[in-house]
Amino acid sequence: MSTPFLDDVAVLLPAFNAQHDVERTLASFCERAPVRVLIVDDGSLPPIVAPAVANMTVEVLRMPGNGGIERALQAGIDALAARGIRYAARIDAGDLATPYRLEKQREHMETHPQTAVLGMWTHVVDMEGAPLFDLQPPTGPADIRRVMLMRSCFTHPSLMLRVDAVIGAGNYRAQYRAAEDLDLILRLLQHHDGANLPEFGVYYELNEHGISATRRRTQVWSTLRLQMKYLRATNLPDWIGVAKNVAHLVLPYRALRSLKTRMLGA
Known part of the structure; x- marks a missing residue:
């Protein structure tokens, strides 16, 4: 079997005061080809230090201050475009990649040039790594378009994005706070396809101190x-x-999380 080509792929990882989680996340990647990583340090104190990981080249882009994930991702995409990177693979500090995720996603993107955003199914775990539930959204472009405003069709940390399409759509932006991923995806789907590989690509850590919990009302209003x-x-x-989003404004976060776990858990 020939060695896969990943020279035009970069992992895009925004981080704020999360050195240990960054190291754990990058150590989870298992690929047959060398992996390139761009960490966008969003004003961490002390600054994020690029970890030494086998088979991996890590660069740190330091933001002048803590400006939020929206601006960090925007700067990251601009930096990757300037470096000639074609595909940005998203992941967040604390999440873990499954083996050969990048290889599988790049192969699909190469054979489906109309696809600008490609996700994978997701294992959702708690902060100790214990399984909570799995997310298995629609895989095909037509099904995704039909339900894209009804349910979460993509897990943001599982995405591989076509960089030139993201730039063409206006990049990440801060207009819809805490819903920057949905904003970008909806713009991309106006002229491109979105899809999910029907296999698991990431272990997503459900963190009660993460954006979905601490900025929940902001996220819901932006989504509405x-x-x-x-x-x-x-x-x-x-x-x-x-x-459903109106219900999110009314029900407490813990009640919604408990309901989702009961409905989707094994």
Whole structure:
């Protein structure tokens, strides 16, 4: 079997005061080809230090201060574009990659040039690594478009993005705080396809101190604004998505997490 080509792929990892989690995340990558990584240090004190990981080249881009994940990701994509990188593979500090994730995603992107955003199924775990539930969203572009406002069709840390398409769509931006991933994906889907590989690519750490918990109301309001912007009046799943987000404004975060765990857990 020939060695896969990953020279035009870079892992994009924004981080803030998370040295240990960064090291743990990067150590989880298992690929047959050398892996390139860009850490965007969003004003950490002390600054993030590039860890030494076998088969991996790690660069740190330091932001002048803590400006938020939206601006960190925007700067990261700009930096990768300037370096001639074609594919950005997202992951967050604390999450773990499954073996050969990058190889599998790049192969799909190469054979599906219309695809600009490619996710994978996700194991959701607690902060000790214990399994909570699995996310297995739709895989095909048509199914994703139909329900894209009703459910989360992508796990952000599992994504591989076509860098030139992201730049063409306007890059990440801070207009929709804490929903920067959905904002970007919805813009990409206006002119490109989105898909998910039907296999698990990441262990996503559900952190009660993460964005989905600490900035929950901001995230929900941003998502509602996006839903109303892209709402298709004749598409019932769009209306269901709006109703679900209104429920998120009413119900406590812990109650929603418990309900999701019971519904999706084994």
